[in-house]
Amino acid sequence: MQKLREFFKQSGELSEENLDLLLSSCAPKTLPKGQVLLQTNDWVNSIYFIESGFLHYYTNMQDGTRVTLKVVSPNYFWTMLDEFFNQKQTLDTCVALTDVHYCEIKRQDYNQLKSINTTIANFMHSITEQILSNKVKEENDKSKMSVEEKYLDLLEHNPQMVQVVPVGILASYIGTSRETLHRIRRKLSSV
Amino acid sequence: MQKLREFFKQSGELSEENLDLLLSSCAPKTLPKGQVLLQTNDWVNSIYFIESGFLHYYTNMQDGTRVTLKVVSPNYFWTMLDEFFNQKQTLDTCVALTDVHYCEIKRQDYNQLKSINTTIANFMHSITEQILSNKVKEENDKSKMSVEEKYLDLLEHNPQMVQVVPVGILASYIGTSRETLHRIRRKLSSV
């Protein structure tokens, strides 16, 4: 849980005591490559923090194709937020693209944490605010970029993801076809 | 502030007393059509709740074009989140597309509210969680839709916006060109 500890530390000031309280609700786990984390009809009862590896979060379309909603990278909190907060079953799927080490926080523990003391509650609220503002910033930045720029941005900021994740999934994540992404890569390598 | 009062009421249980405390930090204001709410180099020090009218939130690109980041509709909280939470100056612009009635909550009041009592603090955290999960759900839903489906979805769920907002801005919001959106409208009206 080393990376999660770091994440909490740099998110704000927190006594060692409170930090330990937080971490005591986080259970370290492992998911081998190819294994399912969540799938259609599952209830979503946890938040996940990825310590290492990549997850593929996608929708199964009626025609059998998959639309990538997110490739989850290390050092991020992730869950199916609508389903988690509003206690719904999901229609989507999340599988491990590589072996994954993660920490799991169950809804019950998440809610309990908020009632331990106001310092922890404030800290958790501020993390939620940061996740929200990062999310929106990320989305805004993307809407200014072409497909090629999005790919270059990934290469720059998350090269490991480009190496590890199959091109078809990358393309779907960026919002284009496998062939178009391939054309971009060919062009870039020829220059 | 009638709509904001309704919004709070249906977001959770809150005594009349706490509701009044919340509303006492919200100042009702008016912005005439065409007026600027926020522009390049402004500091973002408030959250806004739109009671009526529409705002246009966009980026000014280097080549002079504008990329629409959001058309803000009534009954939503909105601000430039990254700039608000992280106290930055913005590079973007937000103007009124129609006369707008809104409520303003300043950062100072927002932070003070959280310290009044735990009920209010919990309530505010849960609103942040709802905004976050709605945002992500909205984004996921959109990534499954074609341009035409996005337009039909707007027609169904926000017809007033389609009526009031210029086609060029709608197109940019949906992520396409004015001409393509026009082709879609022509096709739909001929059927």
Place this chain on the structure above:
DNA sequence: ACATATTTGTGTCAATTGACACAAAAAAAA
């Protein structure tokens, strides 16, 4: 190590899209 399954690289072709240009209509300003 071998057999099987998945992913990649590539070409062709049809369909979609964006860029440009401009007249008509509508809205805003004077």
Place this chain on the structure above:
DNA sequence: TTTTTTTTGTGTCAATTGACACAAATATGT
């Protein structure tokens, strides 16, 4: 009301893209 500005509707054309098809290369499982 008249003038000016903004927005809309439309056509043409070139460029980009997605769909399909398949061989080569990798990765996976036994």
